[in-house]
Amino acid sequence: MSIKVEGHHLTVQFKEHEALTNVSFTLESGKIYGLIGRNGAGKTSLLSLLASYRKPSSGTLKINGEDIFENEKWMAEVTFVHQTNYKDEYDTAEAYLKLAERYRPSFDRKYAEEVAALFKLPLNQPVRKLSTGMQSALNATIGLATRSKVTIFDEAYQGMDAPTREVFYKEILEDQARFPRVIILSTHLVSEMEYLFDEVLMIHKGKLMIQEPIDTLLQKGFSVTGDAEQVEQFAEGLETLSEQRLGGTKSVMVYGAIPEDKIDFVRQSGLEVGNVTLHDLFIQLTNEKEEN
Numbered sequence: 001m002s003i004k005v006e007g008h009h010l011t012v013q014f015k016e017h018e019a020l021t022n023v024s025f026t027l028e029s030g031k032i033y034g035l036i037g038r039n040g041a042g043k044t045s046l047l048s049l050l051a052s053y054r055k056p057s058s059g060t061l062k063i064n065g066e067d068i069f070e071n072e073k074w075m076a077e078v079t080f081v082h083q084t085n086y087k088d089e090y091d092t093a094e095a096y097l098k099l100a101e102r103y104r105p106s107f108d109r110k111y112a113e114e115v116a117a118l119f120k121l122p123l124n125q126p127v128r129k130l131s132t133g134m135q136s137a138l139n140a141t142i143g144l145a146t147r148s149k150v151t152i153f154d155e156a157y158q159g160m161d162a163p164t165r166e167v168f169y170k171e172i173l174e175d176q177a178r179f180p181r182v183i184i185l186s187t188h189l190v191s192e193m194e195y196l197f198d199e200v201l202m203i204h205k206g207k208l209m210i211q212e213p214i215d216t217l218l219q220k221g222f223s224v225t226g227d228a229e230q231v232e233q234f235a236e237g238l239e240t241l242s243e244q245r246l247g248g249t250k251s252v253m254v255y256g257a258i259p260e261d262k263i264d265f266v267r268q269s270g271l272e273v274g275n276v277t278l279h280d281l282f283i284q285l286t287n288e289k290e291e292n
């Protein structure tokens with residue numbers, strides 16, 4: 001069954017503070033969504049609505065046309081993976097997998113064991129004794145193997161070292177191809193995880209600034225690399241996001257399209273034109289808003 005999640009004009013109000021303001025979006029099965037935003041932007045507030053942890057102060061949130069808050073059918077189809085405090089957990093990792101199998105009908109125990117082995121997760125150890133990275137690997141294993149129609153990973157990589165994160169990312173891609181669902185990855189590791197995203201949701205100060213396919217988003221800017229003097233000449237008067245210089249070579253990231261009157265200059269000078277990165281766009285777009 002394919003899934004369509006629709007949020008309309010969602011607001012989350014905490015006493016004095018509005019954590020989310022008038023947020024609307026659509027999510028569909030088969031896509032991986034990158035949810036990015038600066039600290040305190042409202043990412044977890046949005047995810048807690050999807051997980052039914054919280055009721056929106058206003059607005060609607062539906063899956064396939066049905067409200068999800070306290071809706072048992074849909075709550076059972078959403079898995080929210082986030083950092084957990086396991087300091088008082090004496091059960092083993094193995095027992096956790098058994099528990100997940102008991103409570104989640106879609107849980108695939110065999111796959112969970114395969115992923116646990118890839119993570120080198122010591123299943124016979126009490127969870128409280130696992131390192132932070134291994135506790136995250138346990139959460140990630142359960143999140144993947146539950147195969148919920150909506151699977152949310154909220155900075156689920158905490159403490160994982162780089163090779164472990166690579167295992168995690170590879171499994172996300174491979175298992176999503178086998179069992180397409182809505183996957184949301186909330187992250188601060190923008191550069192590292194960019195290649196996983198089909199679409200990006202960028203939140204800034206409680207507002208959804210962008211929901212766009214990653215390819216469209218990356219066409220909002222470009223990079224130019226080549227002889228430093230020529231690059232500087234090219235970039236004069238343009239809005240640059242970042243620049244790097246190595247000896248006589250320089251690279252700049254520019255926001256916007258290449259201006260018509262500079263196209264010939266690029267051709268003649270032989271400067272190399274490439275894509276902008278999500279990391280640079282993110283920094284630029286969230287700074288720009290702050291200035292406004």
Ligand SMILES: Nc1ncnc2c1ncn2[C@@H]1O[C@H](COP(=O)(O)OP(=O)(O)OP(=O)(O)O)[C@@H](O)[C@H]1O
Nearest residue numbers: 014017018019037038039040041042043044045046
């Ligand atoms: N229970 C709460 N009571 C009051 N304010 C809250 C509560 N939870 C979150 N907030 C505030 O709402 C805003 C959004 O917080 P949220 O946790 O959604 O941000 P975030 O984007 O997930 O941040 P981070 O990247 O730092 O985890 C912040 O200003 C935060 O202080």
